[in-house]
Amino acid sequence: MQELETYRVFIFLAVIIMLGLYQRLKPAFEYKKNNQRLKINLLMFISATALLRFAFPFGLYQMAQKINENNISLLELNQLPVFFSFLITIxxxxxxxxxxHRFFHTIPVLWRMHEVHHADxxxxxxxxxxxxxxxxxxxxxxxxxxxxxxxxxALAYLLYEILLNSFAMFTHSNIYIPEKFERILRVIFVTPQMHYPHHNPRMKLLNSNYGNIFSFWDRLFRSYTPGTSYKFGLHYIEQTQAEDWKFSLKQPFIKTYSDSNHNQDKKP
Structure with missing residues:
Protein backbone atom coordinates (compact mmCIF):
# COMPACT_ATOMS: atom_id res chain seq x y z
CA MET A 1 0.00 0.00 0.00
CA GLN A 2 2.73 2.46 1.02
CA GLU A 3 4.80 1.38 -1.99
CA LEU A 4 2.03 2.37 -4.40
CA GLU A 5 1.70 5.80 -2.79
CA THR A 6 5.48 6.21 -3.13
CA TYR A 7 5.29 5.27 -6.83
CA ARG A 8 2.55 7.86 -7.25
CA VAL A 9 4.82 10.58 -5.83
CA PHE A 10 7.71 9.47 -8.05
CA ILE A 11 5.49 9.54 -11.14
CA PHE A 12 4.24 13.02 -10.18
CA LEU A 13 7.81 14.31 -9.76
CA ALA A 14 8.94 12.65 -13.01
CA VAL A 15 6.09 14.32 -14.93
CA ILE A 16 6.99 17.71 -13.44
CA ILE A 17 10.68 17.31 -14.32
CA MET A 18 10.02 16.16 -17.90
CA LEU A 19 7.44 18.86 -18.63
CA GLY A 20 9.59 21.48 -16.89
CA LEU A 21 12.54 20.66 -19.12
CA TYR A 22 10.41 20.53 -22.26
CA GLN A 23 8.73 23.88 -21.63
CA ARG A 24 12.16 25.50 -21.26
CA LEU A 25 13.44 23.88 -24.47
CA LYS A 26 10.30 24.17 -26.62
CA PRO A 27 7.78 26.69 -25.25
CA ALA A 28 4.51 27.44 -27.04
CA PHE A 29 4.94 31.15 -26.27
CA GLU A 30 7.62 33.37 -24.73
CA TYR A 31 8.82 32.12 -21.37
CA LYS A 32 8.85 34.89 -18.73
CA LYS A 33 11.04 34.19 -15.73
CA ASN A 34 9.26 35.28 -12.55
CA ASN A 35 10.59 33.89 -9.28
CA GLN A 36 7.86 35.52 -7.20
CA ARG A 37 5.14 33.87 -9.28
CA LEU A 38 6.89 30.50 -8.96
CA LYS A 39 7.22 30.97 -5.20
CA ILE A 40 3.52 31.78 -4.73
CA ASN A 41 2.35 28.87 -6.89
CA LEU A 42 4.52 26.47 -4.87
CA LEU A 43 3.35 28.00 -1.57
CA MET A 44 -0.28 27.50 -2.60
CA PHE A 45 0.49 23.86 -3.45
CA ILE A 46 2.22 23.28 -0.10
CA SER A 47 -0.64 24.98 1.80
CA ALA A 48 -3.26 22.89 -0.01
CA THR A 49 -1.32 19.65 0.55
CA ALA A 50 -0.93 20.41 4.28
CA LEU A 51 -4.66 21.09 4.76
CA LEU A 52 -5.55 17.98 2.73
CA ARG A 53 -3.33 15.81 4.95
CA PHE A 54 -5.00 17.30 8.02
CA ALA A 55 -8.54 16.79 6.65
CA PHE A 56 -7.87 13.28 5.28
CA PRO A 57 -4.99 11.85 7.36
CA PHE A 58 -5.49 8.31 6.02
CA GLY A 59 -6.01 9.29 2.37
CA LEU A 60 -8.71 8.39 -0.16
CA TYR A 61 -6.76 5.46 -1.60
CA GLN A 62 -6.70 3.78 1.82
CA MET A 63 -10.41 4.49 2.20
CA ALA A 64 -11.07 2.84 -1.18
CA GLN A 65 -9.11 -0.20 0.02
CA LYS A 66 -11.23 -0.49 3.18
CA ILE A 67 -14.41 -0.24 1.10
CA ASN A 68 -13.11 -3.02 -1.17
CA GLU A 69 -12.31 -5.24 1.80
CA ASN A 70 -15.72 -4.77 3.43
CA ASN A 71 -17.92 -4.45 0.30
CA ILE A 72 -19.85 -1.52 1.73
CA SER A 73 -20.31 0.64 -1.37
CA LEU A 74 -23.58 1.16 -3.20
CA LEU A 75 -22.59 0.04 -6.72
CA GLU A 76 -19.47 -2.11 -6.10
CA LEU A 77 -17.62 -1.47 -9.35
CA ASN A 78 -14.88 -3.73 -7.96
CA GLN A 79 -17.17 -6.71 -8.66
CA LEU A 80 -16.98 -6.12 -12.42
CA PRO A 81 -14.29 -7.65 -14.69
CA VAL A 82 -11.02 -5.85 -13.92
CA PHE A 83 -10.38 -4.11 -17.28
CA PHE A 84 -13.99 -2.99 -17.65
CA SER A 85 -14.08 -1.81 -14.03
CA PHE A 86 -10.90 0.24 -14.45
CA LEU A 87 -12.19 1.84 -17.65
CA ILE A 88 -15.60 2.66 -16.16
CA THR A 89 -13.98 4.07 -13.01
CA ILE A 90 -11.75 6.46 -14.97
CA HIS A 101 -15.02 22.07 -12.44
CA ARG A 102 -18.00 23.57 -14.23
CA PHE A 103 -19.84 24.21 -10.95
CA PHE A 104 -16.72 25.91 -9.58
CA HIS A 105 -17.20 28.44 -12.38
CA THR A 106 -20.97 28.90 -12.18
CA ILE A 107 -21.68 28.90 -8.43
CA PRO A 108 -20.40 32.18 -6.92
CA VAL A 109 -19.21 30.81 -3.57
CA LEU A 110 -17.23 28.09 -5.37
CA TRP A 111 -15.89 30.52 -7.96
CA ARG A 112 -14.35 32.64 -5.20
CA MET A 113 -12.16 29.66 -4.30
CA HIS A 114 -11.41 28.70 -7.88
CA GLU A 115 -10.51 32.20 -9.03
CA VAL A 116 -7.24 31.81 -7.07
CA HIS A 117 -6.22 29.33 -9.76
CA HIS A 118 -7.28 31.66 -12.58
CA ALA A 119 -5.59 34.73 -11.08
CA ASP A 120 -2.19 33.54 -12.39
CA ALA A 154 -8.60 1.01 -5.00
CA LEU A 155 -5.93 0.68 -7.68
CA ALA A 156 -8.34 1.99 -10.33
CA TYR A 157 -8.98 5.07 -8.21
CA LEU A 158 -5.24 5.55 -7.68
CA LEU A 159 -4.67 5.28 -11.43
CA TYR A 160 -7.28 7.97 -12.04
CA GLU A 161 -5.57 10.27 -9.52
CA ILE A 162 -2.21 9.71 -11.25
CA LEU A 163 -3.77 10.54 -14.63
CA LEU A 164 -5.62 13.57 -13.23
CA ASN A 165 -2.48 15.00 -11.61
CA SER A 166 -0.36 14.31 -14.69
CA PHE A 167 -2.89 15.98 -16.98
CA ALA A 168 -3.12 18.97 -14.62
CA MET A 169 0.62 19.47 -15.16
CA PHE A 170 0.43 18.74 -18.89
CA THR A 171 -2.53 20.97 -19.76
CA HIS A 172 -1.08 23.97 -17.90
CA SER A 173 2.41 23.58 -19.37
CA ASN A 174 3.88 26.11 -21.76
CA ILE A 175 4.89 23.51 -24.34
CA TYR A 176 4.84 23.49 -28.11
CA ILE A 177 2.94 20.65 -29.79
CA PRO A 178 2.90 20.45 -33.62
CA GLU A 179 -0.49 21.65 -34.85
CA LYS A 180 -1.42 18.50 -36.80
CA PHE A 181 -0.56 16.22 -33.89
CA GLU A 182 -2.34 18.51 -31.42
CA ARG A 183 -5.55 18.42 -33.50
CA ILE A 184 -5.50 14.62 -33.45
CA LEU A 185 -4.67 14.46 -29.74
CA ARG A 186 -7.48 16.80 -28.68
CA VAL A 187 -10.12 14.58 -30.30
CA ILE A 188 -9.90 12.45 -27.15
CA PHE A 189 -7.63 14.24 -24.69
CA VAL A 190 -7.35 17.76 -23.31
CA THR A 191 -4.20 19.45 -24.62
CA PRO A 192 -2.45 22.60 -23.36
CA GLN A 193 -3.61 24.47 -26.47
CA MET A 194 -7.20 23.45 -25.74
CA HIS A 195 -6.89 24.49 -22.10
CA TYR A 196 -5.25 27.90 -22.69
CA PRO A 197 -8.55 29.64 -23.66
CA HIS A 198 -9.99 28.49 -20.32
CA HIS A 199 -7.48 30.84 -18.64
CA ASN A 200 -8.27 33.83 -20.86
CA PRO A 201 -9.67 36.86 -18.92
CA ARG A 202 -12.61 37.07 -21.32
CA MET A 203 -15.52 35.36 -19.58
CA LYS A 204 -16.85 33.69 -22.71
CA LEU A 205 -13.56 31.82 -23.08
CA LEU A 206 -12.94 31.36 -19.36
CA ASN A 207 -16.32 29.63 -19.03
CA SER A 208 -15.46 26.95 -21.59
CA ASN A 209 -13.15 23.93 -22.02
CA TYR A 210 -13.65 22.53 -18.52
CA GLY A 211 -12.29 19.07 -19.36
CA ASN A 212 -9.51 17.58 -17.24
CA ILE A 213 -8.39 14.42 -19.05
CA PHE A 214 -10.92 13.75 -21.81
CA SER A 215 -11.94 16.47 -24.24
CA PHE A 216 -15.22 14.89 -25.36
CA TRP A 217 -17.13 16.04 -22.26
CA ASP A 218 -16.87 19.63 -23.49
CA ARG A 219 -18.19 18.70 -26.91
CA LEU A 220 -20.95 16.56 -25.44
CA PHE A 221 -22.14 19.28 -23.04
CA ARG A 222 -21.57 22.20 -25.42
CA SER A 223 -18.82 23.95 -23.50
CA TYR A 224 -16.12 23.46 -26.14
CA THR A 225 -14.15 26.37 -27.62
CA PRO A 226 -11.92 25.54 -30.62
CA GLY A 227 -8.54 27.12 -31.28
CA THR A 228 -6.23 28.49 -28.61
CA SER A 229 -5.35 31.71 -26.77
CA TYR A 230 -2.25 33.18 -25.14
CA LYS A 231 -3.69 35.76 -22.73
CA PHE A 232 -4.05 34.67 -19.11
CA GLY A 233 -5.29 35.82 -15.72
CA LEU A 234 -8.29 37.79 -14.47
CA HIS A 235 -8.75 41.42 -15.46
CA TYR A 236 -9.96 42.43 -11.98
CA ILE A 237 -7.02 40.95 -10.04
CA GLU A 238 -3.68 42.74 -10.29
CA GLN A 239 -0.42 40.86 -10.74
CA THR A 240 0.81 42.10 -7.35
CA GLN A 241 -2.31 40.59 -5.76
CA ALA A 242 -1.99 37.31 -7.68
CA GLU A 243 1.60 37.02 -6.47
CA ASP A 244 0.74 37.72 -2.82
CA TRP A 245 0.34 34.53 -0.75
CA LYS A 246 -1.73 36.13 2.02
CA PHE A 247 -4.05 37.79 -0.48
CA SER A 248 -4.50 34.48 -2.33
CA LEU A 249 -5.43 32.67 0.90
CA LYS A 250 -7.97 35.40 1.79
CA GLN A 251 -9.32 35.66 -1.76
CA PRO A 252 -12.42 33.43 -1.28
CA PHE A 253 -13.56 35.76 1.50
CA ILE A 254 -13.00 38.99 -0.46
CA LYS A 255 -15.57 40.22 -2.96
CA THR A 256 -13.10 41.10 -5.71
CA TYR A 257 -15.69 41.05 -8.47
CA SER A 258 -19.48 41.21 -8.67
CA ASP A 259 -20.72 37.62 -8.43
CA SER A 260 -23.77 38.53 -10.51
CA ASN A 261 -21.53 39.57 -13.41
CA HIS A 262 -19.28 36.52 -13.38
CA ASN A 263 -21.10 34.67 -16.14
CA GLN A 264 -21.34 37.71 -18.40
CA ASP A 265 -18.88 38.12 -21.24
CA LYS A 266 -16.54 40.98 -20.42
CA LYS A 267 -13.55 41.84 -22.57
CA PRO A 268 -10.27 42.47 -20.74
Missing amino acids: LIFDFFIYWQ KDMSLTTGLRFHPLEIVLSASFKMILILILGPF
Missing part, protein backbone atom coordinates in the same frame (compact mmCIF):
# COMPACT_ATOMS: atom_id res chain seq x y z
CA LEU A 91 -14.60 7.60 -17.22
CA ILE A 92 -17.10 8.11 -14.38
CA PHE A 93 -14.64 9.99 -12.19
CA ASP A 94 -13.58 12.22 -15.08
CA PHE A 95 -17.22 12.88 -15.96
CA PHE A 96 -18.02 14.02 -12.42
CA ILE A 97 -14.81 16.05 -12.08
CA TYR A 98 -15.74 17.82 -15.34
CA TRP A 99 -19.02 18.86 -13.71
CA GLN A 100 -17.30 19.74 -10.47
CA LYS A 121 -1.12 36.07 -15.03
CA ASP A 122 1.08 33.60 -16.88
CA MET A 123 0.78 29.93 -17.79
CA SER A 124 3.22 27.17 -16.93
CA LEU A 125 3.09 23.78 -15.26
CA THR A 126 3.15 25.45 -11.81
CA THR A 127 -0.27 26.94 -12.63
CA GLY A 128 -1.48 23.35 -12.32
CA LEU A 129 -0.26 23.39 -8.70
CA ARG A 130 -1.94 26.68 -7.81
CA PHE A 131 -5.26 26.00 -6.06
CA HIS A 132 -6.78 27.36 -2.88
CA PRO A 133 -6.56 24.82 -0.01
CA LEU A 134 -10.33 24.94 0.53
CA GLU A 135 -10.96 23.99 -3.10
CA ILE A 136 -8.62 21.01 -2.80
CA VAL A 137 -10.34 19.77 0.39
CA LEU A 138 -13.79 20.28 -1.12
CA SER A 139 -12.74 18.36 -4.24
CA ALA A 140 -11.37 15.52 -2.08
CA SER A 141 -14.66 15.41 -0.17
CA PHE A 142 -16.55 15.05 -3.44
CA LYS A 143 -14.22 12.22 -4.51
CA MET A 144 -14.78 10.54 -1.15
CA ILE A 145 -18.54 10.51 -1.81
CA LEU A 146 -17.94 9.05 -5.28
CA ILE A 147 -15.75 6.30 -3.80
CA LEU A 148 -18.44 5.45 -1.23
CA ILE A 149 -21.11 5.23 -3.94
CA LEU A 150 -19.12 3.56 -6.73
CA GLY A 151 -16.85 1.21 -4.79
CA PRO A 152 -14.08 1.14 -7.43
CA PHE A 153 -10.97 -0.99 -7.21
